[in-house]
Amino acid sequence: MATRLYTHPIFLEHITPPGHPERPDRLRAIERVLDDEAFSALDRVIAPEGDEATILYAHPGNFVERVRAAIPQSGIVSIDADTSASPKSWQAVVRAIGAANAAVDDVFEGRAANAFVAARPPGHHAEKTTAMGFCFFNTAAIAARHAQKKHQAERVAIVDWDVHHGNGTQDIFWDDPSVLYCSTHQMPLYPGTGAKSETGAGNIVNAPLAPQTGGDLFRDAFLSRVLPSIDAFAPDLIIISAGFDAHHRDPLAEINLTEDDFDWATGQLMECAGRHSGNKLVSLLEGGYDLQGLAFSVAAHVGRLMKG
Numbered sequence: 424m425a426t427r428l429y430t431h432p433i434f435l436e437h438i439t440p441p442g443h444p445e446r447p448d449r450l451r452a453i454e455r456v457l458d459d460e461a462f463s464a465l466d467r468v469i470a471p472e473g474d475e476a477t478i479l480y481a482h483p484g485n486f487v488e489r490v491r492a493a494i495p496q497s498g499i500v501s502i503d504a505d506t507s508a509s510p511k512s513w514q515a516v517v518r519a520i521g522a523a524n525a526a527v528d529d530v531f532e533g534r535a536a537n538a539f540v541a542a543r544p545p546g547h548h549a550e551k552t553t554a555m556g557f558c559f560f561n562t563a564a565i566a567a568r569h570a571q572k573k574h575q576a577e578r579v580a581i582v583d584w585d586v587h588h589g590n591g592t593q594d595i596f597w598d599d600p601s602v603l604y605c606s607t608h609q610m611p612l613y614p615g616t617g618a619k620s621e622t623g624a625g626n627i628v629n630a631p632l633a634p635q636t637g638g639d640l641f642r643d644a645f646l647s648r649v650l651p652s653i654d655a656f657a658p659d660l661i662i663i664s665a666g667f668d669a670h671h672r673d674p675l676a677e678i679n680l681t682e683d684d685f686d687w688a689t690g691q692l693m694e695c696a697g698r699h700s701g702n703k704l705v706s707l708l709e710g711g712y713d714l715q716g717l718a719f720s721v722a723a724h725v726g727r728l729m730k731g
């Protein structure tokens with residue numbers, strides 16, 4: 424079995440204001456780097472349409488309708504200070520969810536060794552009832568619940584190495600011990616949550632990193648906090664909230680990782696998946712705003728996924 428890559432042209436049609444870091448060129452940069460023949464063994468799949476009913480796994484219906492009603496007929500409208508919507512945003516958001524859920528189906532039904540979903544907008548800042556931080560709905564949270572509802576997964580671990588804390592994922596699973604949420608992120612930084620003391624029902628593991636942290640302390644955090652928590656939890660599926668904005672080139676933060684660190688962390692989580700989840704692992708793109716840093720990091724991440 425191969426690593427599956429989910430993409431769709433609609434992800435380029437969620438348009439943000441000029442100068443906004445979360446822009447379509449991010450996906451073009453990923454597409455270009457994965458065009459290399461080193462990635463010819465990737466099983467490339469067009470993201471299927473999403474089932475809107477699955478959004479309700481993580482968000483109440485009145486919030487979903489509020490977001491739908493905010494999508495403009497033309498132009499760009501602000502949803503919050505840094506989140507905006509364009510006419511095709513709804514289609515992009517729902518298809519990103521469709522791709523994540525399909526990737527979960529693939530690993531449970533034996534169609535893929537693992538999967539990477541190259542979609543936008545990202546999702547990890549979306550709380551139960553709040554769209555924020557470039558995010559509308561929490562794709563990783565929906566995919567985790569989809570694994571529980573459709574495939575009877577008892578325990579799902581979400582590992583979030585985006586440089587920003589995934590306040591949305593933490594919010595959604597705050598009192599749900601069937602989902603482990605582990606995050607490494609810069610602190611202080613947007614959105615301000617993610618202290619070690621935030622532990623939910625014992626299922627939230629935050630490993631904040633000080634500005635200017637490099638790969639050594641990131642790996643320490645993984646080895647001392649993230650990986651032992653996953654081993655103790657023994658998940659049936661690992662979902663990675665794969666943001667690449669902790670790369671040293673990224674303009675939105677001050678963590679100094681290299682693509683080798685993402686390669687290493689991917690390998691560690693694959694070993695975890697081998698120990699607990701029958702290798703079931705799905706990775707979802709979150710942030711990453713320097714095009715070169717993003718492209719090199721995704722190449723290292725996907726290259727490691729392909730090694731199986």
Ligand SMILES: [Zn+2]
Pocket residue numbers: 585586587666668709710711
């Ligand atoms: Zn981020």
